[in-house]
Amino acid sequence: MNSSTPLAERLRPENLDALVGQKHLTGKASILRTAIEAGKVPSMILWGPPGVGKTTIANIIAHTLNVPYYQLSAISSGVKEVREVLDNAKKQVGAILFIDEIHRFNKGQQDALLGAVEKGVITLIGATTENPSFEVNSALLSRAQVYVLKPLTDVDLRELLQVAIKQDIYLQKLNIELKETEALINISGGDARKLLNLLELTASSNSSKGGEIIITNDLVIKTAQQKIALYDKKGEQHYDIISAFIKSMRGSDPNAAVYYLARMIEGGEDVKFIARRMVIFASEDIGNANANALLLANATFEAVNKIGYPEARIILSQCAVYLASSVKSNASYVAINNALAFVKQTGDLPVPLHLRNAPTKLMKNLGYHKGYEYAHDYEHNFAGQEYLPEEISGTKFYEPGKNAREEETRKYLRTLWKEKYGY
Template sequence: MSTDDLFATAPAAPLAERLRPTRLDEVVGQTHLLGPGKVLRVAAESRQLHSMILWGPPGVGKTTLARLLAEASGLPFIAISAVLGGVKDIRDAVEQARLRGQAVVFVDEVHRFNKAQQDAFLPHVESGLFVFIGATTENPSFEVNAALLSRARVHVLQSLSEAEQQALVSRAAQALGVTIPADAAQALMAWADGDARRLLNAAEAVARVPGALTPQGVAEVLGARQRRFDKGGDTFYDQLSAFHKSVRGSDPDAAIYWLVRMLDGGADGKVLTRRMLAIAAEDVGLADPRGLELTVAATQAFERLGSPEGELALAEAAIYLAVAPKSNAGYLALKAARAVVASDGARPVPLHLRNAPTALMKQMGHGVAYRYAHDEPEAFAAGQTYLPEGLEAQRFYEPNDRGLEAKIADKLARLRAANGPVG
């Protein structure tokens, strides 16, 4: 064999590339967009393609769908990678579109382009020179310029269902000429975590190893299971929101599930402790002040122990906060007070509440008629007011009837009754 022959044959493309759909009918999943009468199916069949943002997790077919939509519409397809490209690539795409009359310009990872780069598309989308299709794994509301977003429709692509993933495993088995047992298929799907590209390429990697098409073989060939997680993106904040709402809703099982999901995905434990401190103050509040104390202790324990030992402290705090009585009365009081302060004038401090460290201040009436609460029965100066003039009847804090706040509510009712009518 000559030296030239060694380089004559190109390496085979990965299975995911070999099985990439060539027609819309071959696409697995996204039936809410591609089913009969659905928006993208109608756009392709009518050849009336509109500018759009395809938003979804990795491996759900954003690039493939963009290419197939362009082909179905009879338009040339020009692809740009925002990871590798820049303004020059945008100019080249514009020139190509002009030469061809019109084209679909596809920008992968469009959120990676800065504002100026995204703005460069606007006049050409506006003029109809090209149909713009951007693909992103990040929330377009935050990552795509409002001007570009207003000229494109956002279509959300969904992770493949278990049945759809099983269909891909069947395609992989047929292409590879192997039988993939159900338990091995389940292990492959769990490892891929909804990513079609990872699923197909994982199936190919395992099938190459004799006898590896078993759950144990999948684990040995592929290594640790890879779950989809983005410490700074929507997946993380969605899970953090689910955790917060589970604790607020007094569901300890769901709270622990989402906590573990985030820890398993590599979330920073300090971020989780900050959220739990906020929950203790906002959602448990004075209904059970021990919730904040325990969460502070859990935070300190985690900082000293780290993972995995410190995770038990986080779990205990999450469970405690979930089962504790709930009150957002403190949060509402702060919010109400802020609203009044923001909208009201700078009212002076009443004279009886002012200090009088000098003779002049005493002559001016500072501190006059102030009653020292500790000298009064039950350490309460009935009838004395502490808010500025005109706000004496204002109520910011209204405790509920759960946990310790039920006792606080009873005490406040007695004190307010002792004060008598206000205003």
Template structure:
């Protein structure tokens, strides 16, 4: 059976027994006018309203939509509203668990539903950035032939995570984080609405303010915390959700995060950015959150190794060996002792001098190669260890650096297309100052001096 979360039977069950669904599901808007926030997408005549046929004459434009935005901003909600407004079947898949087989099954089911019952299908694909190129390719026939209305959600930049053919055939809508005012309206609606708590418990201002703080712009998180706190308050026969009850309910949950979800990447990103910013205390905070959430210590160690090269490089040549040693130690000892090793490495990296010169150097070199600035390898540098190489002029005239005083042979090494390019521009921070001096002296010996400049962007 294909995973259709909103078949007629499921909707009927929800209407007869609303309490069977989570509060976040029960409060899901049924029309675009009920959507909280995202007003830049909901203006009269907007592409989203045209998609649901509100601009006159039925849906217009691309039959596929990519929703890009932070978690809890309404991506699933908008997909559901589109299906309801256009009277289409709604089928949801998650790229975390689904593969090509599941996608093909949904597409085949959509073709049968269209041919047999005349009802089209909205396929909501959550976290599409988790799909490989081949998996995304499998969606193209359905999109091109309009067998389904594809609505794909992603928290990652779609220009980096979604294949160009799919992106070019879709309407890209960017969702913004919900404001406190948006969330306040949503919480108050959930407390009073018959689909929500029906006024069974009150939400005082101090508890409401705390909910807004812990929600962090995430509507789903806000409603989940509200539901848990309301349940606790009612269990204690309280007429309102006190701040004490709310804190007791969400205290431990606030530390936890889904290791397969968005918070996993948000906290990891914050750890690395705190190290990059040399804020050792903030870095230790995020490290502690990851440890307390049960994060795989090997994942943390891998991120530290990347940071050592990306953000520190030759400003402190010991940073990478420290991170690598930490990764090896973590693999051998595991938690809880691995926390000490990860702390050791995190502190060392956060307090190390910073340089992204190595990162910029390889990025600039790769960019030149992608632009076609490669050219043939100079003949004197080519392999000369085979019969006939000399006749081709390969390896002829090569100067062996070890035979030259100082070990630096002034000859052309780069292809002509990138001759004179300077990819490595060292900083004067930490140990890299010494490498900067060495690079200047070597370039002078090679006859390059100041020519060429930095590679163009």
């Protein structure tokens, strides 16, 4: 490895003794260490937060057992890549396949692994930040042991920083004093990979001045603000980018929408989260101005769940471009908000008797359903009857938007209701 290799990769341990944290799994006499030392590890799912050692443990297992090792990312790999690995593994003995973010594989992609796991063609190690009970097929889950990794403690993270300064051949050349660690730990969010790379960035960015590099909270924050654009799926960037994505589509700019979509995809955003927001957008911001928008957005949600990354990016892009380029209306969104506010103000007004169900004789005697006019018995399927409670008769909640489709709706409603609702 050279200096262009990230610090987190340069420091990745090759044995369990060098691993920081996860002692409940890898400490002396622990279940995973015992299996590794016996040379027989089961297929497994490693479940835990980002940057706590899932990939490292998989690497240690492969290195300790000295077996063929394949690594795929569910974000960028599909069934084709999985099958290529399985074809190669059939010619080898004891091959390990590590799949990062395995929860992003759809059912078809996960099913492609079943036979090979059952027959022992590969030992599968899947890594996930999501609860495997919900995100991994039950058939695959039943064939794997689930190991839960714990968040790294502040003590673990400080130990990792000291290890980096003392052991990395490039950081050793710099005169580094680790005076404060709070900013390093807080900004990295407990992710060891981010922690080490931020340490290296801070040190290298200030090494040109010569002399001792004193790592303080202020120095780390200043460096991070200048050089880092982190996409944190649970942090501020997560909300900023999705907000920019929605506002770009609302502003009818497909170019900006695709840009922010790419930012989310590149950052590993959950495909379901992106698609779900587009379904909401189709109804909230387009509505009946173009009813096909909701149909396409819903079809997109279904499709990307079946397809998964990387191909899902194409479907997401098609939908985002369509929504951004569509005529807009928030009339239905405003209508329900108006109605909800009105209900809160007026309470439970009585439903007119002629609109009530009358399943019993008593209800019929009380006048339930009496006088109800069945719309289809009238010309143009319209009876012109009162449907709102008497106290709010004539109240308008829905105001059609100023677009071709809803102007047709306005004209039709005006023909039916005349001046009653002011259409």
